[in-house]
Amino acid sequence: MxxxxxxxxxxxxxxxxxxxxxxxxxxxxxxxxxxxxxxxxxxxxxxxxxxxxxxxxxxxxxxxxxxxxxxxxxxxxxxxxxxxxxxxxxxxxxxxxxxxxxxxxxxxxxxxxxxxxxxxxxxxxxxxxxxxxxxxxxxxxxxxxxxxxxxxxxxxxxxxxxxxxxxxDDIDKTLWSKLIINCAFNALSAVANISYGPMLEVEGTRDVVTRAVQEAISVARACGVAIPDDLLAHILNIPAIMPNQMSSTAQDLARGKPSEIDFLNGHVVRKGAELGIATPTNQALQVMVKLAQRGKQGRRVD
Missing domain, CATH: 3.40.50.720 (NAD(P)-binding Rossmann-like Domain)
Incomplete structure (x- = not known):
């Protein structure tokens, strides 16, 4: 082929x-x-x-x-x-x-x-x-x-x-579930330049991840997507399964490349605003990455 x-x-x-x-x-x-x-x-x-x-x-x-x-x-x-x-x-x-x-x-x-x-x-x-x-x-x-x-x-x-x-059969559920995983870990891994394994050992990180996931699930369900009830538990177990994994966003920042954060946490923020759902944790994570990009690239990030 x-x-x-x-x-x-x-x-x-x-x-x-x-x-x-x-x-x-x-x-x-x-x-x-x-x-x-x-x-x-x-x-x-x-x-x-x-x-x-x-x-x-x-x-x-x-x-x-x-x-x-x-x-x-x-x-x-x-x-x-x-x-x-x-x-x-x-x-x-x-x-x-x-x-x-x-x-x-x-x-x-x-x-x-x-x-x-x-x-x-x-x-x-x-x-x-x-x-x-x-x-x-x-x-x-x-x-x-x-x-x-x-x-x-x-x-x-x-x-x-x-x-x-x-x-x-329900690709929207699969797409959103993957997006929510990315919202949980990508920004934190990038800004701290840390792999998934030790991330949750830092006090308060589990709470931040939980809030980011809960916000994203609320937005997804408001969009009509059937997110499973056990997704948060699955996400909190990922660092134990993939302890050495660095997020794609972390790889982008390390190479001085533009990240996809506006299409990850940023997508949740935009859809939340449209639907009247508050997403302060996802917005903070989005802004953190954009600030890190600006620092890395030495130029304005739109």
């Missing part, structure tokens, strides 16, 4: 690399350092179970694409519309487009730009770009995909590549 990965970062390179290793023809679209390294030396796929250099093709823009069978959109949420515009003229009516992005509304935003159905996917993986063209896997890797006419065939394809995947 012809596969295009738009946004060849930690998520795109991990899943694209596994599909490449399974025999699919994968083209990675990403930033110049990764593109140069991949074209010169292949993609270094460094997982928990194997380490492999995979011959691969990469480019900095979509002009090299013909009409792929499958597109994995893995860009940051702020770049969703730009990525969508770059796909103009490269999609067939039967091309499957998947959004493997943080946040809850990227599939809708992307679909509005490209005029093409987009299947939302929730990603559960710990990975990072450890160097140009080098993706390092820390754990996890399962996907949850929205139900569509193509989902069964896509699930078989991912499973054959060693990727665990489920088809979610």
């Amino acid at each position: 012809q596969v295009a990965v738009i946004g060849a970062g930690a998520v795109g390179c991990y899943y694209g690399g596994l599909l490449l290793r399974a025999g699919h023809d994968v083209t990675f679209i990403g930033r110049q350092p990764h593109v140069d390294a991949i074209n010169a030396h292949g993609l270094l796929l460094d997982t928990k179970s194997f380490k492999d250099h995979l011959p691969a093709r990469a480019a900095t823009d979509t002009s090299v694409l013909a009409a792929p069978d499958l597109v994995l959109v893995c860009v940051k949420s702020a770049d969703t519309e730009t990525a969508g515009r770059s796909l103009a003229g490269h999609l067939r009516p039967d091309t499957a487009v998947l959004s493997l992005q943080n946040g809850v509304d990227n599939a809708q935003r992307l679909s509005a730009v490209i005029g093409h159905a987009v299947i939302p996917v929730v990603v559960y993986v710990g990975s990072e770009m450890a160097g140009p063209g080098h993706v390092r896997h820390h754990g996890g890797g399962d996907l949850s995909i929205g139900r569509s006419a193509a989902s069964n065939a896509l699930a078989e394809m991912f499973q054959a590549a060693g990727i665990g995947i489920t088809i979610a």
Whole structure:
């Protein structure tokens, strides 16, 4: 199958690399350092179970694409519309487009730009770009995909590549549950540059996490999303399961890159304001990250 990965970062390179290793023809679209390294030396796929250099093709823009069978959109949420515009003229009516992005509304935003159905996917993986063209896997890797006419065939394809995947009957619940997990830990991990394990050992942190989660659950339920009653208990157990995990927001700040905080805690704040639900903890976490970004980047953060 012809596969295009738009946004060849930690998520795109991990899943694209596994599909490449399974025999699919994968083209990675990403930033110049990764593109140069991949074209010169292949993609270094460094997982928990194997380490492999995979011959691969990469480019900095979509002009090299013909009409792929499958597109994995893995860009940051702020770049969703730009990525969508770059796909103009490269999609067939039967091309499957998947959004493997943080946040809850990227599939809708992307679909509005490209005029093409987009299947939302929730990603559960710990990975990072450890160097140009080098993706390092820390754990996890399962996907949850929205139900569509193509989902069964896509699930078989991912499973054959060693990727665990489920088809979610209620993808909004899955998307919001993942968003709420991100609201709990991403900002704190980023601002303190701390992994999940020791986070809750600091006095008061459990209370902050609990309030952020409760606010987000209230907003999600007001949006008509059926959040399970045990989500908070599950979230408070995550640091014990993933003690060494640093959030994607922490990785962004460490590299001096813009974070997705406006699409995580910030989304809860915006929807809360629309619905008349107070979200002071999520707002504080959002502002903390934006202040940290300003300090890191030495410029104004909008």
